[in-house]
Amino acid sequence: MPTGVHLRDPREQLFAAAEQILEQEGPDALTSRAVTLRAGCAKGVLHRHFESFDAFLAEYVLDRISLLQAQGAVLRDSAGTGTVAGNLTDALIKLFGPAAVSIVALVTFNNQLRVRLREARAAGGVPIMTEIGQVLAGYLTAEQGLGRLAADADVSRLAPTLVGAAHLMFAGLDGLPPWPEDVRDVVVSVLGSALTSR
Incomplete structure (x- = not known):
């Protein structure tokens, strides 16, 4: 996945991806990799905006x-x-x-x-x-x-x-x-x- 993909609002895009995963596949499918894949961004984007995946989940x-x-x-x-x-x-x-x-x-x-x-x-x-x-x-x-x-x-x-x-x-x-x-x-x-x- 290219790392140069520009996200207009990375937090909202990642939250929307998490929401889709929860709605379609349930909580067991909610991983950092699944979220970034669904959001169409590199995994590093999530960690650039949140200190950890647990921090991301809490903010979500x-x-x-x-x-x-x-x-x-x-x-x-x-x-x-x-x-x-x-x-x-x-x-x-x-x-x-x-x-x-x-x-x-x-x-x-x-x-x-x-x-x-x-x-x-x-x-x-x-x-x-x-x-x-x-x-x-x-x-x-x-x-x-x-x-x-x-x-x-x-x-x-x-x-x-x-x-x-x-x-x-x-x-x-x-x-x-x-x-x-x-x-x-x-x-x-x-x-x-x-x-x-x-």
Whole structure:
């Protein structure tokens, strides 16, 4: 592979390559060689921008977390529109895409990556899962303020329960997304009587 290939934004190109590998082949296929091959650059490019492959992975996960938080702002802004169950169904389908599910597996089995992310994030917990929980809690709190979720609903319990139920649903399908109707059924089941508007 020629080393003189010019990359407009090497970090983003490498992140995009990692995303494609995770979506198409899963976390086991994510190596520095696979990333640079997919990005169409020499292996040295990755090491020029990151101190190690673990550092690259940590930066990639943090970048995806920031994108996820941007999606969270969109979800929060949807409070009061559509239905609570419909908004959550759409959000879970977007938030638990193949790359997000693969990132959870990647972090779970990579000790060095977990240590780096623990140092870089204030949130604690499992990266991606914790942030999705925060996104859902923010949305549920907004809906509660509008009276579309019961005033006595415990958002701090509902949000992680939704995250766990959704993760099991999305991770158990070998890359195939669940039917939206099935996701909605889970949302309605978890929220139960807390839903004053479905």
